[in-house]
Amino acid sequence: MADTPRVNGSYWLQTAPGGTYPALEDDLDVDVAVIGGGIAGLSTAWELARAGRSVAVLEAGRIAAGVTGHTTAKFTALHGLVYDKLRRTRGPEGARLYARSQSEAVERAAGIVAELGIDCDWERRSAYTYACDAGRVDELRAEAAAAREAGLPASFVTETGLPFPVAGAVEVTGQAQFHPRKYLLALTDDLVRRGGRVFEHTTVHGLDEGEPCRVSTGTGATVTARDVVVATHYPVFDRALLFTRLSPRRELVVAGTVEADRDPGGMYITPDEGTRSVRTAPHGTDGARRLLVITGEHFTPGTGDTRARFEKLSAWAGEHFPGVELTHAWATQDNDPTDTVPLVGPLHPGARHTYVATGFGGWGMSGGVMAGRLLTALITGEPCAWSELYDPRRLRTTVREAPQFLMTQAKVAGHFVGDRLRPAPPVDALPPGEGAVVRVDGRRVAVYRDDDGALHAVSARCTHLGCLVDFNAAERAWECPCHGSRFDTDGKVIQGPATRPLERRDI
Template sequence: MTEKARVNRSYWLQTAPGGPPRPALAEDLDVDVAVIGAGVAGLSAAWELARAGRSVAVLEAGRVAAGVTGHTSAKLTAQHTLVYDKLRRTRGPEGARLYARSQTEAIERAAEIVAELGIDCDWETRSAYTYVCDAGRVDELRAEAAAAKEAGLPASFVTETGLPFPVAGAVKVTGQAQFHPRRYLLALADDLETHGGRIFENTTVHGLDEGEPCRVSTGEGATVTARDVVVATHYPIFDRALLFARLSPRRELVVAGSIEADRDVDGMYITPDENTRSVRTAPLDGAGDDAGRRLLVVTGEHFTPGTGDTRERFDRLSAWAGEHFPGVGLTYAWATQDIDPTDTVPMVGPLHPGAHHTYVATGFGGWGLSGGMMAGRLLTAQITGEECAWSELYDPRRLRTAVREAPAFLKTQAEVARHFVGDRLRPAPPVDSLPPGEGAVVRAGGDRLAVYRDEAGALHAVSPRCTHLGCLVDFNAAERAWECPCHGSRFGTDGKVIQGPATKPLEQRDI
């Protein structure tokens, strides 16, 4: 991996900066619906609700579409690796059909919006492939192709793809899409404001009162009063239904660089092998050195935040890209974070069993673009009192899957417990051992501190206790961030929150 590519920068953010920040919420506000989070799920819900005649306020802790959505691989597909054969077994054929239909209609809705608003977002129709190189997994793919076709997708089993290496087999689904997610969502945000919606950036939410009406309190001291509230913060910042116990964070790395247009792989690819590998290309502006070239985007190396050496993972992914696409010049490198539900299906609907006016969208398992768009339509239907055929499928309160979910649930909780206890017993290095640009949880003065030494040699110390539920953070040297392995909260070297569910910074410490 080149030093240039080591810079943590997303191609989507670099090529759609988004203009000046919108103001933070500075005074109390009354609306029909408050939406917390301005990623694809939050903005899709807000846009649909505004089109349905509701007054909407969106509260975003950072910038619009600059969090998880701004770091995606940007594949918009109803083919979610190997999901349909599993759904057919766990939810029945009808559950698999509803899943396929809901995801497909979300993609079709996005295509309609792109055409209606005239959004320049590099929209391209492509086939999606799940492939394996191991012949021992071919039967698994044949079963998935049959299940996907039975669920209503244009799926087939194939052995030929556009990849520059042979595969043992692949599930091919035609008529899917890829696009520039940030350009799409920035246009959606602008149109939302045109229709009366209001968006507030750099506004952190700290409290939720589920009265009638609901009240959302912010760290800036202002309150939003709303009849309904949507929590679309990727990992929920409120856990009134113990959703934390049914969700696990997963981080993946992305590297990207230009290749000749005639080396385009002509599709979107993913394999569950090799700790996941995902490949697609995207258009590049046809000027200068990029004339006649496309952007190759390679994703993989998934891991739990706060575990292991991220730099080594970036090196492995870069080496894989260079081996299979010789000569690719990797100039972008970033990471994304996904939330996996213990029973495969996202959780979209009422926040908890007693909720009447609060809703959540989470657990998209790496497929948050189609899932977030689906969530926007589903939540709008629920808030406006319309019928939706897949409400029960995605209902966060679902209990019928509890027995099937138990092994994954217990595994998730065992991992959390292991980190909560084990990380406190782990030997801590001395402060003097930290080289510039590195961080670690160290012992100093009889206490544990999370210490980062900057390039000038100065030390920056914060509490290592995550402000969410108290697990100890660990340092990600490649991205220079403190990460919680229990629920995925991320903090800057100064302790400020980068990514929730934590809403408060790590406490400052003297050293």
């Protein structure tokens, strides 16, 4: 069994710290304001600047440091077991458009790496969706056939580079893996060279969809723009009610080194065991060892024992890759759309100059680049073959989507009501490093006791839509189980859709 390392942050962030960009202080006029500095926002901004538009990127934290900075960083068009489902729900043409759009995104990124000379550990690898359970072989065969019919170089195989046997796998050749932050920092440098403006630590609080649009920020400055793109991973504006069609999912990551000759030589994922994802990356300068990155244990934010999940994932790593020296542990977060396909296009049915990119379901690398190309086409008036496939205005209450839609809303309602009925522990019972929602004078209060014994108390009501937060002890953060907002122990927003902090409380 491999020892679980302390939750010490993303390897990608630690190995590519990058520079900083200023907060927005003065009013600004641009053609397009892009809200969000992850791969979707930065790809969109870069494509628009390349097309001759003036662009400003507004990021609440640091660019490429949110979800994109914590990703597994696989660049592939093979997205688990999506193609057989798409063939049934969207028809063969829908599956082909999905495959084409995602494959072209992989090649677009490869072209950018070559054009800009980006040193981002870009490596071509086959992608695999595998299962160890023989009962899933028929499912894998159907997926391989559907992916091949959709235009991917896919096949069903029974042998892989993994150090353990599998019952079968779907293999798609010619995919890629990379260092996401090195890639995006270089892309941002080129965006700035093309006249783009980038602002960090600039939280957006309001959006006026006039002509032109106006974006208000926490710094007091306003951005006036003809078009606005909301690429904040989970949309920070609720006017489109997209939160009813998204389900937040958090996953854990452990990473460490193995000898280079033990590299499984591909990118792997299985839907079994709460998901397990495996890939490697270059490590060191002599090529003797590789960084092994293992992801899994997906769960709804704000539910369950995260430390136990980290221990379980570390144990799996040690069992399947004996001798791995785990050095890093972090977590990532994704949003699953109720009908499988991301939501990229106009923000709502009445939108004329506002757009959104969300719901990538764990495949934000190819999805983000695809979104950049699609949104640029919509804004510049160019045709795009797959715009209808990803259009957020598509009818959501179809017979096929309804069960997942209802399940998502039932889960949210269960948390909204049920979490308020949970017994509240006494404050005195909190040990150092722990937090809990307690009752003080009839109100629910989120209380954390730091390592020195001092108490930090904030409102337990998420500032997004009012669900009660819960404490993630492994990452020492308050998390909302309804829509995935996250806050530090003093209530500051770590991750949206919430944009306002939890209110301080005196106890």
